[in-house]
Amino acid sequence: MLAAAMPPLLMPLLGEISAHDLEMAETLIGVARFALIFVAARVLAEVLVRLQLPTILGELLAGVLIGASGLHLLVPPETQVELSNGVISLVSGLVNVPPDAVPEIYNESFPSLEAVAELGLYALLFLTGLESELEELIAVGAQAFTVAVAGVVLPFAFGTWGLMAIFHVDAIPAIFAGASMTATSIGITASVFGELGFLKTREGQIVIGAAVLDDILGIVILAVVVALASGGNLEIGPIVKLVAAAAVFVVAAIGLSRTAAPAFDWMIDKLKAPGEVLVASFVILALSCFTATAIGLEAALGAFAAGLILSSSKHNHAIQQAVLPIVTLFATIFFVLVGAGMDLSVINPSDPSSRTALVVAGFLFVVAVIGKIAAGWAFLSKQPTRRLVVGLGMMPRGEVGLIFLGLGTSAKLLSPSLEAAILLMVIGTTFLAPVLLRLVLGGNKPDDDDSVSDDVAAEPVGLL
Amino acid sequence: MLAAAMPPLLMPLLGEISAHDLEMAETLIGVARFALIFVAARVLAEVLVRLQLPTILGELLAGVLIGASGLHLLVPPETQVELSNGVISLVSGLVNVPPDAVPEIYNESFPSLEAVAELGLYALLFLTGLESELEELIAVGAQAFTVAVAGVVLPFAFGTWGLMAIFHVDAIPAIFAGASMTATSIGITASVFGELGFLKTREGQIVIGAAVLDDILGIVILAVVVALASGGNLEIGPIVKLVAAAAVFVVAAIGLSRTAAPAFDWMIDKLKAPGEVLVASFVILALSCFTATAIGLEAALGAFAAGLILSSSKHNHAIQQAVLPIVTLFATIFFVLVGAGMDLSVINPSDPSSRTALVVAGFLFVVAVIGKIAAGWAFLSKQPTRRLVVGLGMMPRGEVGLIFLGLGTSAKLLSPSLEAAILLMVIGTTFLAPVLLRLVLGGNKPDDDDSVSDDVAAEPVGLL
Known part of the structure; x- marks a missing residue:
């Protein structure tokens, strides 16, 4: 095949x-x-x-x-x-x-499998962008913003600082590992909240809003870090230039979702050959990836931005329906390949030489957990809010953490022990968040339902 | 990407x-x-x-x-x-x-694009198998059978004979070109019949039934011819062995659609993680391709057989819905690549040296048209039947002809002029069939509607 x-x-x-x-x-x-x-x-x-x-x-x-x-x-x-x-x-x-x-023969045919996996990754990021519900985000935006920023800055800063100061990791892998802790996986929290009826609560809305902002910030950081890291040196000029390019790119995508999405819808209505919605949205996806790559950013950011642009299309639901099977099949290949590429012998507990790797993994995990829980207290509101629920909701890293890991591995930026530590951090937070959320929320009835809408619950993320 | x-x-x-x-x-x-x-x-x-x-x-x-x-x-x-x-x-x-x-860099990354195109090809053949409606086929089977066999044998025999006897083409490319004329494209005829309200007529049902049988016969011939041609010699032993293997494989697939499809449905009902229908059906697809390859046949036959097996699943519609986006995107890449790989300079009419190629193309086209129209007269029935409608309905080669061409090209079995001739035959028949059918049927009301069912019209082939 x-x-x-x-x-x-x-x-x-x-x-x-x-x-x-x-x-x-x-x-x-x-x-x-x-x-x-x-x-x-x-x-x-x-x-x-x-x-x-x-x-x-x-x-x-x-x-x-x-x-x-x-x-x-x-x-x-x-x-x-x-x-x-x-x-x-x-x-x-x-x-x-x-x-x-x-x-x-096995090795020679492997790049084709990786190409299909990469297609799944871009389709997943495209879908994440499509599900972003920018309008709803603006409604809860101001409140979610402080949570999101705290949830990005705390693990990023502490993680990077700790790896460099305590464990003497080089700047680039340390920044990369710090960045891998920034993004919250919307799908996992949304499905736990949905299952327990908490998606419409104030906490639920804040977490979803903050998770979307996290995704945007995280993928911008990823685009900048990979570009810098691949250059091999950290000078202030390129950093400023890349951050500015990434910011302009994302702001342009959000602006285009207002102006270009209606043009896209107009064009779709003119098209008559079948499959028009899917093919046209893949053209936007490919062009957005092209633009991101051409200005020196990661194609992954382009895929996410394409989703943001089309998120306000009236065909959003049809696009999601058509993209979902591609994500289901090919993103699965991506995640399996991430797991298959890991060398877990570096964290074998019975081997004394791998003790440092285990300690690093433990450190990352603790920073990843505490950084996001603390972000719950960054929520500025006079109303009573269960800040622990917000913090726990922000905890799972899931797919975006793995995208960091996959791209960092393929760019050969990480040592095997740091790769294993990031993998354990992702697995640990993704495993722990639903367990703790059920513990904290279980039995409690939602105490308010002044919801903006329950659309965010419609289809959390198909493959999760 | x-x-x-x-x-x-x-x-x-x-x-x-x-x-x-x-x-x-x-x-x-x-x-x-x-x-x-x-x-x-x-x-x-x-x-x-x-x-x-x-x-x-x-x-x-x-x-x-x-x-x-x-x-x-x-x-x-x-x-x-x-x-x-x-x-x-x-x-x-x-x-x-x-x-x-x-x-x-361009050339080195091309195999990944071809891998995605090949995925689209297998998904298309899988979808064709899924749409085969074996039950309906059995209802019209006896009547459609003679039409199908005549429509396969006439163009195959005359095409191969003519290329060898008149144009002195070698046996293997001649057989391959003959085989490329065997299969009818269901989608094109079904959509013209559907549009003019003729899908429920006796002629419509016969053509659809015969086209399904044509697909089966054509893909079996493909599997055998590619295996033989790649070996480079035509001995009677391997031919018999391969034909027997292909026949057993297809009969087993039809048998399995009765017994294995219920088991598949039972398993789907037990699965709880999302995306179960698509992933499970792709496992069947991959295993069927694996089996076909392991017994020396083309993986394409395996993909089609997987569709036949699952065609009687109660999840058939859900599988088709999930496979359709993959076909829409990736089969498009396959067809564009087939066109992109053609060297049409060999049939430049102003170049005297390419006159033979043009004559060969004309010969193939005439055989392809007359062979299928004549098959309309192979229909054994006492009721009045518009045999010309049946014959014209069998004419378009469309996707299966192109699959032959694509696989023949990648196996380097065909000369550039024979490739161009097959391409022109496929384009010509696919272009001419709907035009002539509209001419013959246009204005006429269907004169009977003792249909078996109109399910076959539900979704002809998504991408056509």
Whole structure:
């Protein structure tokens, strides 16, 4: 399925194998990898959903289980981990290729899988932007703003400072790890709040509003940090330039959602060939990613901004419906690949040399938890508010934390121990938030329902 | 968007460029290519839909226009055609890579685009299988069967014989070109019949039934021919073995649709995590492709068989809804790439050396038209039947013809002139069928409506 024409460079190395056998082997590996990813992700998601935990944890754990730290069935080439012998004998037993050629064919066809995963990532960020409900955000905006800023600044500043001052991590990976703690996963909190009937309360609205702002701030930070980090040096000029570019880009997207979305709707009404909504919105998505890349920012920011632009389209719901299957399939691949690429041997508790890595992981986790809970007290209001509920609601990092981790890993910015620490931080907060929220909210009835609207509950995030 | 980690082999060649700049260039090229494909396909689809012609022709023509025979904006590496200077200066102007590195980065990231296109192809074949309505087929089966067999045998036999006897084409490409004329495109005829209210007539039902059988026969022939052709020799043993394997595979899929579909439905009801229908059906799709590949057949047959298996699931409609966006986006890429890869200079009428190619194209076209029209007379019935309507309804080749062409091209089985001839045959029949059908049917009221059901009209094929 994911097999593609072999690049000519490969031919001399696999020269003895006929083109047809090579293609059969590639196709076989591609479809088997696809089936493996979906079966593993689904089995673990089903287990977690029965424990009332977010299914995204299942996708991650599935990746860890079948990946480089587990069964070696799904092995990203950059991990340098050897493919399981079972896979090698299966492939060479079914198609006419020698066993020692299998790992090479496996590695050569891996970029196609990563391309599909990246497509899923952009589709997910696009969907997150589409779900942002900018109008509602403006209604609760002023109140949510202080919570969001505190929830971004506290973990970012303490995390980065602690990693550099206490653990002597270099500036770039420290900033990156700090940044990975900024964004709140809307989907997980929204589904717990929805399940317990708390989405319409003041706390629920603040958390959703702050989470959207968090996403915007977090993805802007990501775009700036990756650009800087890849340059390798931290000078004040480029930082100011990139922050300004990112800010202008996001403000332009919010402005365009007022002016360009009606133009988009007008155009959609003129189009007659089927599939017009999806294709037209993917053109906007691609152009927005193009613009972000052309001005030196991450394409991920472009994908999110495209969602913001189209969030006020009257076709928003139709776009979400059409994008959801793409997210369901391909974002799953992204999350499984994040898990599969992790090297968890660096945090083996029985190995004394990995004790520092464990301590770093513990530190990040504590900062990530306390930073967001403290943000609950940044809420400026005279009305009684359960600040702990707001803080806990901001806690799960979920998909955006993983997007940071995935991009940081592929840009080779992080050491294996820092990667593992971020993964544990994401897993820990995503696991803990719903458990603690149910504990704190359980039994309590919502004490007000002066809601703005319950639309935010309509479809939290399809795949979570 | 389609950028993927660069394979290590590339690094020495593009060594002077930093990893970050390389990734930015890849992302920029990937998203620009995406936007270009969708904009071109959409513009031409909109033109054709206004001419009441199938939009798939627009996607093909869009590919020809921007591809190797046109503006050189979308250039598959295997065509060896140079990328437009405009693209090169755009990329090197926006990101920090020298102009002469751009074509190499472009080519290296092309397999990811082809992988996504291939995913679209399998999703389309899966959808075609899902829409097959085996129960209805059995109702009209006996009557449709003779039409289908005649419509497969006549163009296949005459086409292959003529190419070998008259034009001295080698056996394998001749068989391949003959096979490319076998399958009827259900979607195009169904939409014309639907539009004119003829889908419920006896002729309409026969054509739909025969087209489904044609698809099955055509894809079986494809699976066998590609396997044989790639081996390079035509011995009777492997032919018998492959035909038997393909027949057993399809019969097993039809059998499984009775027994395995209920088991699938039972499992879906047990699953609780969201997205269960889509993920579970993609697991079936991947496993079916795996099985087909493992027994030496084309994965395309596996994708179609997976659709047949799940066609009797009670979730059929939900699966189609979820697969449709994937088909809309990615099958479009497949069709545009087919058009982009064509070298139409071989049929330049002003060049005397390309006269043979034009004659071959004309021959294929005539055989493709007459073979299917003659099949209308193979219908065994005492009731009055407009046999010309049946024959014209069987004429459009559309997507399945293009799948043949795409797979034949990527397996390097066809000469450029034969590729161009098949493309013209597909375009010609797909263009002519709706025009002639409207001419013959226009004004006539359907003279009977003893229909089995109008379900077949519900959603012909989403992207056509």
